[in-house]
Amino acid sequence: MVIKEFSAIKFRNYQELFLPLSAGIYLITGDNGQGKTNLVEGFYFLCHLASFRTSRLEQLIAFGASQSFLQGVVNKNDTDWKARIEISRRGRRVWLDEEPVPKLSSYISRFHSLLFNPDNLYNYRNFPGERRSFYDRVLSFIDSDYLEALRSFKTINNQKNKLLKKEDLSSLPAWNRLFVEKGCVIIKKRREITADLNNRLPRILSNLTGKAQQLALEYHPSLTGDLETDSRTLENLIERERQAGHALQGPHRDEFLMTMPAGRGEAFFSQGESRVTLLAVLLALNEVLTERMGYRPAVILDDLYSELDSTVQENLTRHLHGLANQIFITTTHPPPVLKHQAVEILQIQDGRIV
Amino acid sequence: MNVPAPLERLITELSRLPGVGQKTAQRLAFAILRGDAPRAKSLASAIGEIKDRIRFCKRCFGYAEGEHCPVCADPRRDPSVICVVEQPNDIYVIERSAVFHGLYHVLLGVISPLDGIGPDQLKIAELTARLESEKVTELILATNPSMQGEATALHLSKVLEGKVESITRLARGLPVGANLEFTDDVTLNQAFTGRQRF
Numbered sequence: 299m300v301i302k303e304f305s306a307i308k309f310r311n312y313q314e315l316f317l318p319l320s321a322g323i324y325l326i327t328g329d330n331g332q333g334k335t336n337l338v339e340g341f342y343f344l345c346h347l348a349s350f351r352t353s354r355l356e357q358l359i360a361f362g363a364s365q366s367f368l369q370g371v372v373n374k375n376d377t378d379w380k381a382r383i384e385i386s387r388r389g390r391r392v393w394l395d396e397e398p399v400p401k402l403s404s405y406i407s408r409f410h411s412l413l414f415n416p417d418n419l420y421n422y423r424n425f426p427g428e429r430r431s432f433y434d435r436v437l438s439f440i441d442s443d444y445l446e447a448l449r450s451f452k453t454i455n456n457q458k459n460k461l462l463k464k465e466d467l468s469s470l471p472a473w474n475r476l477f478v479e480k481g482c483v484i485i486k487k488r489r490e491i492t493a494d495l496n497n498r499l500p501r502i503l504s505n506l507t508g509k510a511q512q513l514a515l516e517y518h519p520s521l522t523g524d525l526e527t528d529s530r531t532l533e534n535l536i537e538r539e540r541q542a543g544h545a546l547q548g549p550h551r552d553e554f555l556m557t558m559p560a561g562r563g564e565a566f567f568s569q570g571e572s573r574v575t576l577l578a579v580l581l582a583l584n585e586v587l588t589e590r591m592g593y594r595p596a597v598i599l600d601d602l603y604s605e606l607d608s609t610v611q612e613n614l615t616r617h618l619h620g621l622a623n624q625i626f627i628t629t630t631h632p633p634p635v636l637k638h639q640a641v642e643i644l645q646i647q648d649g650r651i652v
Numbered sequence: 653m654n655v656p657a658p659l660e661r662l663i664t665e666l667s668r669l670p671g672v673g674q675k676t677a678q679r680l681a682f683a684i685l686r687g688d689a690p691r692a693k694s695l696a697s698a699i700g701e702i703k704d705r706i707r708f709c710k711r712c713f714g715y716a717e718g719e720h721c722p723v724c725a726d727p728r729r730d731p732s733v734i735c736v737v738e739q740p741n742d743i744y745v746i747e748r749s750a751v752f753h754g755l756y757h758v759l760l761g762v763i764s765p766l767d768g769i770g771p772d773q774l775k776i777a778e779l780t781a782r783l784e785s786e787k788v789t790e791l792i793l794a795t796n797p798s799m800q801g802e803a804t805a806l807h808l809s810k811v812l813e814g815k816v817e818s819i820t821r822l823a824r825g826l827p828v829g830a831n832l833e834f835t836d837d838v839t840l841n842q843a844f845t846g847r848q849r850f
């Protein structure tokens with residue numbers, strides 16, 4: 299996909315912005331607090347109808363205004379889509395080619411971007427739940443069966459948790475059956491994408507660091523993914539789950555971990571290693587999206603270059619130039635390597651492009 | 653809106669109906685006001701009567717005017733097959749498709765702990781009693797393909813196992829989360845003919 303036009307009205311510190319865009323790499327630069335991240339947040343919102351920084355919509359609306367407007371022309375598979383989004387404190391309203399979109403989920407499943415952002419890196423590193431939702435987002439986009447299984451599972455899990463706090467547990471076997479059925483679909487597909495990524499990660503990481511390196515994504519499901527085995531596990535768990543008042547095992551407890559060789563887990567990575575390994579995952583996911591769906595997501599790399607040594611900066615830049623995606627990079631200090639490359643520079647000052 | 657109080661009241665009442673927004677409610681209210689008086693009175697009495705005259709069928713919990721609903725009272729229906737549905741209106745959807753000739757049993761709900769509804773609040777004991785007193789050979793579970801509908805069907809298949817020769821579930825093909833109410837006749841037909849044993 300390519301965002302061909304982007305406009306923002308009263309969005310964060312942008313009063314009125316109109317920006318024609320094309321495929322290729324954009325370097326968004328400027329001092330801190332001028333609106334670099336706000337701009338890519340706008341691109342992200344155009345794809346996902348959500349921000350990667352806040353869940354509170356009012357924070358997106360410019361000071362003193364009651365509504366924000368985002369508009370864009372997005373090209374996907376050689377078709378232009380004109381998207382218009384109205385953001386108010388009460389919610390979002392969306393039009394696609396001038397038609398109102400009643401179900402926002404149908405819009406969200408249409409466009410996808412890959413995001414690197416320091417806060418998300420922190421969350422990815424520290425919270426298992428964030429890692430799960432990270433892979434859930436991509437899988438839901440790639441595979442509608444996964445999306446369906448995940449949505450159903452969430453309903454089942456909520457129902458089961460509520461039931462476990464009640465007296466009459468007679469319907470629990472039925473809920474557990476559904477829990478395991480959907481759980482097995484989720485586990486199978488999480489296994490598949492883990493294997494797929496592991497075929498790519500060492501190559502991409504070595505590419506970025508310039509030396510041969512191993513990197514593995516480990517997936518530890520909390521159940522086995524075998525219908526009969528898991529059904530029995532849950533049967534034996536009923537009494538403990540009743541006491542706990544919630545489901546103790548299931549896909550909502552699955553773990554994703556990244557390890558370098560010799561069992562060195564993510565907790566022991568340096569800041570720079572964390573950064574470069576997550577970038578490697580994103581670049582691997584980009585390959586997966588392209589190969590499995592012929593889809594090239596917009597790639598948003600917020601505050602990309604800090605804490606990366608100059609070799610990695612150079613290798614990464616070279617890697618990005620080899621991609622056919624539309625790429626947005628924000629940075630306060632563009633590394634010297636970029637000076638010799640074909641990039642479009644957007645200099646941001648106080649909510650304007652100068 | 654600045655309208656006389658009685659009109660305001662009608663608009664408010666109409667807008668409480670499902671699928672009726674403020675705008676539609678206004679349009680309906682103005683249409684009623686513009687129409688002649690006997691029509692309006694007739695509408696009002698129809699609404700007034702419905703709660704007094706319609707009750708649940710003693711046998712299947714569908715809608716009935718007397719003791720029994722038209723389906724239960726019809727001697728041509730096949731009493732050996734019972735189709736279990738969530739709500740009385742589901743009966744009319746299936747009847748419209750003319751694919752089913754047996755009797756019904758309405759649960760009057762679906763298992764949903766989040767809404768505080770457990771098996772005890774549904775007409776399951778009444779269904780069990782029917783299986784014991786009537787000559788039933790097949791039970792078709794036609795709850796909606798939502799997770800609550802699936803859980804209810806699974807629960808029924810477990811607690812009623814052995815009480816009837818065969819328990820079947822409508823074939824998938826109905827999209828998940830879809831409602832029986834909004835399913836077209838062809839899809840429903842396929843779901844009935846392709847029903848599977850538990």
Ligand SMILES: [Zn+2]
Pocket residue numbers: 709710711712713714720721722723724725
């Ligand atoms: Zn009846």
